[in-house]
Amino acid sequence: MRRSIYLSIIGVTAVLGGVSAPVLAADCATAQFSDAVLARFPNIRAVCTEVIEKDGQQYAVVKGDLVRTGNNAVYMKFNLADGTKSDTRKIETRPEFRVKVDGKPVSVRNLAVGQQLTAYVKVSDPVIALEPAESTDQLASYPMEEAAPAMAANTAEMPRTASPMPAVASLGALLLAFAGMLTFFRLRRES
Amino acid sequence: MSHSTHHPSNGTRGFARVLRWSEVAAYVAGALLCSLFALAQADSALGSTNAIEDFAASLNPPDQTLWAASRVRDYQAAHLAPVKAVAVLTIPSLKLEVPVFEHDDEISLNRGAGFVAGMGTPDTGGNVGIAGHRDGFFRVLKDIKVGDVIDVRTRIKMHRYRVTSIDIVDKDDKRLLADTDEPGVTLVTCYPFYYLGNAPQRFIVAATYVWPSDS
Numbered sequence: 001m002r003r004s005i006y007l008s009i010i011g012v013t014a015v016l017g018g019v020s021a022p023v024l025a026a027d028c029a030t031a032q033f034s035d036a037v038l039a040r041f042p043n044i045r046a047v048c049t050e051v052i053e054k055d056g057q058q059y060a061v062v063k064g065d066l067v068r069t070g071n072n073a074v075y076m077k078f079n080l081a082d083g084t085k086s087d088t089r090k091i092e093t094r095p096e097f098r099v100k101v102d103g104k105p106v107s108v109r110n111l112a113v114g115q116q117l118t119a120y121v122k123v124s125d126p127v128i129a130l131e132p133a134e135s136t137d138q139l140a141s142y143p144m145e146e147a148a149p150a151m152a153a154n155t156a157e158m159p160r161t162a163s164p165m166p167a168v169a170s171l172g173a174l175l176l177a178f179a180g181m182l183t184f185f186r187l188r189r190e191s
Numbered sequence: 192m193s194h195s196t197h198h199p200s201n202g203t204r205g206f207a208r209v210l211r212w213s214e215v216a217a218y219v220a221g222a223l224l225c226s227l228f229a230l231a232q233a234d235s236a237l238g239s240t241n242a243i244e245d246f247a248a249s250l251n252p253p254d255q256t257l258w259a260a261s262r263v264r265d266y267q268a269a270h271l272a273p274v275k276a277v278a279v280l281t282i283p284s285l286k287l288e289v290p291v292f293e294h295d296d297e298i299s300l301n302r303g304a305g306f307v308a309g310m311g312t313p314d315t316g317g318n319v320g321i322a323g324h325r326d327g328f329f330r331v332l333k334d335i336k337v338g339d340v341i342d343v344r345t346r347i348k349m350h351r352y353r354v355t356s357i358d359i360v361d362k363d364d365k366r367l368l369a370d371t372d373e374p375g376v377t378l379v380t381c382y383p384f385y386y387l388g389n390a391p392q393r394f395i396v397a398a399t400y401v402w403p404s405d406s
Contacts, residue, residue, distance in 0.1 A: 065402055067374060068316030075316070088372060112314035112347040113374045114403050156309035156368040159295045159322035161381045162389050165231045166326050170387060172224025179217035182210055 026051045026123075031060060036126040040144045044121060047078040047086055051123065054139060059120035061131075066115045074108065074130070076117060091119055091128050092142035098133040105133035231301055235327060238302030242276040242290035250346065278313060280304055280321060281342040285331040291343065295322040304328060307379065310368060313343045313350040318371040322379045325390065329380035332396060341376055341398050352376045352398035360393050367395045374400040 026032070028048035037044060048060040064078035064085065073092050077085040095109040099117060108130075111117075118131040120139060127141040255263050276290035280303075295305030304323040311317025321343075323329030341352040352375060358367060359382050367377055376398045381390035 066316075067372075068311075069314070110347060112345065112350075113316040114348065114350060114400065116403075156307050156320055156365065158362055158365055158368065158393060159305070159307050159320070159379055160389075161295075161300065161322050161324055161329070161379060161393070162386075163231075163297075163301065163324040163326050165228050165301075167387055168224050168231075169228035172221045172228060175217045175221030175224065177221075179214050179221055182214035182217065186207075186210065186214065 026058060028060060031058060031123050033060070034124050034126070037121065037123065037144075040126045041089075041121060043080065043086060046080045046082075048121075052120070054120070058123040059129075059139075060123060061118060062121055063116065063118050066111055066113055066117055068113065069108070069111055074111060074117070076119065078119075089128070090145050091130060093130050093140060097130065097140055098137070099130050100133045235301050239290055239328070242292070242302055243279055243288065246276040246279055246290060246344075276303065277306070278343050278345045281344070282331075282335065282339060283342070284336070284339045285334060287328065287331050289323065289328045291321055300324050301327070304378075307368065307377075310377075311370065311374070313345050313374075313376070314347050316374040318369065319343070319374070319376045320368055320379060321376060325381040325384050325386075325394065329378065330384055332378060332380055332394060333384050335396055340401075341378070341396075343376060350374075350376075351401040351403075353401050354396055354398045356395075356397045358395045358397070360395055362389075362391055362393050364393070367397060 028045050028051060031045075031048070031051045033044055044060060044062075047062045047064070049063055050061045052059055052061055062078045064076045066074055067077050067088050068075040072094060073090050075088050075090050077088055080086055093108050095107065097108050098105045099108065099111070100106070101111070101115050101117070120129050120131060120141075121144070122128070122141060126144045128144045129139040129141040132139065275292070277293050278291040279288065280291050281288045290303035292299035292303055292305045295307055299305040300323060304321050306312060307320025307322050310320035313319050323332075325332075335354060335357065337354050337357060339354045341354065343350045343352070355375075360367065362381075368379075378396040378398075380394050382392040382394040383390060384394070
């Protein structure tokens with residue numbers, strides 16, 4: 001009787017575990033990344049934290065810091081296993097796409113530099129997607145670019161940081177002093 | 192017995208009249224200019240304080256679910272200032288706290304600092320330019336040191352930077368305003384700090400981003 005209860009508990013646990021946990025067919029070391037993925041992301045194994053299955057496809061999970069946001073794209077540096085960071089990677093996305101930041105859903109247009117994001121790299125194809133806010137949301141995958149993005153040309157002009165107010169105050173004081181001098185001479189002349 | 196009196200000539204009377212009018216004009220103009228300066232100083236002090244308070248309030252807007260519609264409209268109208276701070280810059284080592292406005296126009300710089308047009312912003316990344324008057328809020332930059340911390344609070348998050356270099360460049364030298372791969376902030380003000388008129392140089396403080404994951 002007791003044995004059958006134990007078996008039942010083990011059976012139920014196994015079933016529940018099978019439902020809730022993704023089936024890990026590979027880990028970062030053994031995942032069969034395609035040549036195209038390795039060509040565009042040579043250090044993928046160093047930044048990969050785990051491999052998950054989603055919609056029947058394997059994805060390497062990569063985490064990192066948001067470095068820059070742009071039109072329909074974010075730029076990230078991924079955490080390497082040795083504590084350093086990868087080169088900057090561009091990930092295409094949509095402004096209204098929602099990701100999870102500190103456990104809260106945030107749309108891409110409201111992201112800020114320094115926030116920690118998670119992305120998925122497809123093991124079989126050179127595509128990358130930001131982790132959606134909800135696990136049930138569809139992945140929005142885009143082709144990975146090979147190199148760090150080129151920075152935009154600078155259009156900034158040196159600002160004018162000299163206030164005219166000290167000159168205004170000095171001129172005002174000089175005029176008052178001049179007026180006082182005139183008053184002094186006028187009164188002396190009249191007396 | 193002759194009695195002589197001194198009658199000033201027409202020329203002397205005219206000169207005295209000119210002097211008298213000059214005296215009055217100088218008093219009026221001097222008082223106006225000094226009043227303008229005093230008004231600007233008051234606007235700088237009050238505008239800065241109000242901008243920081245408004246910014247802080249905007250981070251935690253009150254719960255308006257029970258408010259009347261007219262009260263909500265009044266509240267929103269009261270916060271529609273023509274010049275609103277979009278961030279607050281803090282340098283703890285210099286005890287500097289100043290609102291940062293979207294543009295670096297004269298009104299904004301009188302009340303605080305302003306983002307330099309054509310450069311990045313703290314939230315979007317790149318090289319963020321922040322300008323301030325050397326005879327106002329940014330005069331304390333004369334005492335800044337490499338390694339000092341610069342905090343910029345935006346509506347989204349707090350960004351921390353650490354000073355990496357301090358340079359004095361020609362006023363037309365824009366190289367330090369160039370965009371960067373790494374996020375950073377560049378503070379710009381005129382140099383020398385004590386100078387009447389348009390200063391010939393710029394005092395540039397460059398700082399790089401301190402990643403939350405590294406700190």
